Amino acid sequence: MSLSFKNYTVLVADDSRLVTSSITALLKQLGCEQIHCAYKPLEVLAKCRQNQFDFIICDYNFQSQINGFQLLEELNHLNLLPARTVFMFLTGENDLRIVRSIIDAEPDDYLLKPFKNQFFVDRLTNAIRRKLALLPIYEQLTKHDYYGVIEACKECLETRPEYSKLIRKFKANALVRCKEYRSARTEYEEMLSEDNFDWIKTALANTFIETDEVNRAKEILDTVNNKDENPYYHDEMSNIAVLNNDLPQAINHLKQSAMLLDSGAERELVIANLSLANQSYGDAVTYMTRYFDKNKNTFRGNVYTQLNLVRCHLYKAMGIKNKSLFDRQLQMLNPFIDEVRKRESLDHAYRMIISHIALIRGDLSSAINELKSVMQQIKNMHFYDIYHLGYLLERCSYFNEVKQILPQCRIAMDENQHPSILRSQTHMLLSFESRLQGAIEEVETLRKQVTEATINAGDSKAITQYVDIYFRLHELSPNSRRLCIAIVRFIAQYPFEYNGNYKIFDKIKECHEVIVKLMTEEELAEANYLPQYEIAKKNITLVIEK
Template identity: 25%
Template sequence: MPENSSSSPAGTTQNAQLNNQLNAQLSVLIVDPNPALRANLQNMLNQAGVTRIESAVNASTAIKALGRKSFDIVLCEYDLSGGTANAEGQDGQQLLEDLRHHRLIAPWAIFIMLTAEGAYGKVVSAAELTPTDYILKPFTAQALHQRIQKAVARRAALLPVYQLIAQARPREAIDAAIESARTRPHYALDFARLRAELHVSLKEHELAETVYRDVLAEKPVGWARLGLARAIAAQGRMDEAIPLLEHIVAENPRLMAAYDLLARCQQERGDAALAKKTLEDAVAISPYVVRRLRRLGEVALEAGDADGAEKSFRQVVTRSRYSEFRNPEDHVNLVRALVGKGDPAGASTVIRDLERSLRGTPAADACKAISVALLHDLAGNGAAAIKELKLAVDAVRAGGALSPTMRVGLAQTCLAHRMDDEASEVMLGALNGGDDALSAQQALNVFVRAGRPDLADGMGKQLRAQAQILLGVADEKRNMGDVRGAVQTLLEALHMAPNNLQVMIAVVGGVLRQIMEMGWDHPLAALSEEQLEHIRALDPAHPRLAALDAEMEAAKRKYGIST
């Protein structure tokens, strides 16, 4: 029998040549402060045929490089200090955290962490933030080549689905994942995970739950159990999600994202103290993730634990000091904790650091003014606090992008000083914050809890007026043939006036028109059915209700959707 070419010397040589040809097309960014190690890595890559190589010496230069262009592979040293104990800057894990959060690397980019780090918590943190792979040093050129080939093969299999996702074609991506799992069974679990995540992105949590349960029926993988808990929690079934997450944490105490979700579920159930304890347990195991530290600080503030909040936010400020994406709100929260402890000197030091290191943007100006106002309030100087609050509102008006939570805090402080107009302006802005924007009811509740139902009524009238204007804009878009644009404007109106019958009727009608003309859209259809039920509850005899029900049934029949 003739020898298989792949196992013969000639076949091996041919495979190596083919791999080198493929590798020549790869672009690689090496992130390492040590010039000798960068040179060694470049030599290893050259041996495998990789020649399109650039280097960065720290997290900041890496972020700049990735902002200019995309790379197929990032090889990142974990310890970016260059071996000096007192070096300043981010480590590789913090860099990866920023890259993922700010979407500076594509989902299909290959990120390989290189580390000789023996500290258990740091390795856990790095693994938790899902690099494609991580390699413990020392390693050989062959080991590096093998890891890269494995990662490239996996990326090649998943890339068609990723490309459909990038083109905003999630339905086709789901279909492609189903077909690819059949033709490439080696990556079936990867495709199932993508399918479930796509269903989540479409708010189809019931379908995501089904995918996760199917995976778990075949293999008890941790990500599927966590995904199942997420899908259950997203459907509001906290009584199911919490014990499931507790079981996950007990069985796998290194699955850190389970702690985060468990704490969120506990907090939504109203148990801030238990949520704080859960996050404290997570930080004790994996102490280097800035966003978890920040969340712990927020929960500690909510629970009235000023000492715990100070500890967490001080670490956040320290660890993010050299990030390209520092958030001045962390300084405000640290000041808030110190004020809560009655430590004006410590708060003043934090404010000086904020002014020195983050000056020059409206957001930083707003945060400084809020912080100084907190300090004046502690000293009982109301007039000075009002002056700073006016500066904060001016900075927000000038474009200072504050989170909804920070806006709520600013509005509450304004209300405490009878700055009614400023509070209303700040809360109206909090309704337009994108994905994390407050709902109209959440904004109104700020005034109700402050004992100002008159301001809640006034704001409600403003929101209804804005919704009426948006209905007119939607009509104009529809008349010009921009059906999708009309629906997006109607959804904005619904956000402003969620219980307004006229708006709800317009939203359902607009969505059904888009579906009939442009194809079935599950999230929009689900929204329409939800709005129909709201209309039925508010006015079961509404003259448009029967017609809209009939249109919904017609749309389902057209696309073969089961009722």
């Protein structure tokens, strides 16, 4: 049955007026009467808000701020594409990175320019027929009702068997979305028995990864052809590395995957998350910056992405020595920080930024004061908020408070987000919990050693060992006022020759700075602290090895 194009409403989008004119002329020959043209992505969005199109023929590589991949994502995010709308990409690029990105965007079809008119007509006609035949599936996909997708697939398999391979693909993907991994696995295994396609292998491997059957997943991925050039192979190998707690390998695979695509939704975000889990803050800044730059003109480039970009910069700056360099970096971040400040709902996030900046500048008292008010707002926080709060509390040596809030971090994870993002957040949390637990256990061991030690005046060797235990405690809990006072008071008790592992005068100066920042003048006087600090410095004699 031939299609009648007369009543179709069409949008042709390309930054070349020559291309839009030639396609418009061709569509008119087919009988189309209602043809709209757009020359920029924002015009496409505007026209889709005003009209419901039967099909959209869209260039991929606009010479503008967003490309075709991002435009299609934006249209879907804004619910501007009805289920019946056919979306077809055109591109003059044969760069494999772009072609892979087009496939990754999942349009109804795509064509490489130049093409013959009849070839274009045939592909468009087939895409329209396919969309109409499988409309019940697309309607459920538009509503994100994946159980509904499964039921629609069952019906369409009976009524439209000529599209069985595509229907089974939809069904298997919907089963994965519903976390019915074993059922999805059965579908993929049946498809693989008929067609030896790599996309089926990577999808099948993913079902084993989701059920922690890593060895079987690896066996399947080993059969993938041309692994180096397959981004989905690297995605799944990254997932395996994450499950094996090999975060550097996971990050490396994702970097390779991102390099193979011109665009992509979440890979850079996942790399940034895994880098934070690995405490590789430089990489976290690099890939969060790429994620923001790539998406700043889309729905992903919102204030929350700006907020996480600021956080990554602050994590990296925590150990910075050059304060003027930090001030210059902060000047670059100020527009993003100001956007956070303007949002009343993000008051807690803004206060944490101010606290973090205060910590970097050495203003411990201000940092802690900001955190006190934030602690009252934890019920309204997202995952990244609570993670940031935990990080700051850890830096302020509030280990018990960190231990109390981390379970809230797990609760705050969105189970409906992309599995790779969820895994990366899980590893951010697991890494944090492991680091915290290790620190707490070491602190308990060191405190026990301090409690059980017997110190005699004049025994410089024993005093040195005791002081080094205290200094290791200080490394683990550098901003504990109680610990810093204990260190200064102990050293003030005994004159001794120090021959230990630390720069002792630097260490007691660090302790002193914490104490004077966290105590008022009245408290210092009442504790008779300053005279003790002077005595402590005089009590130390450095042993110079010959």
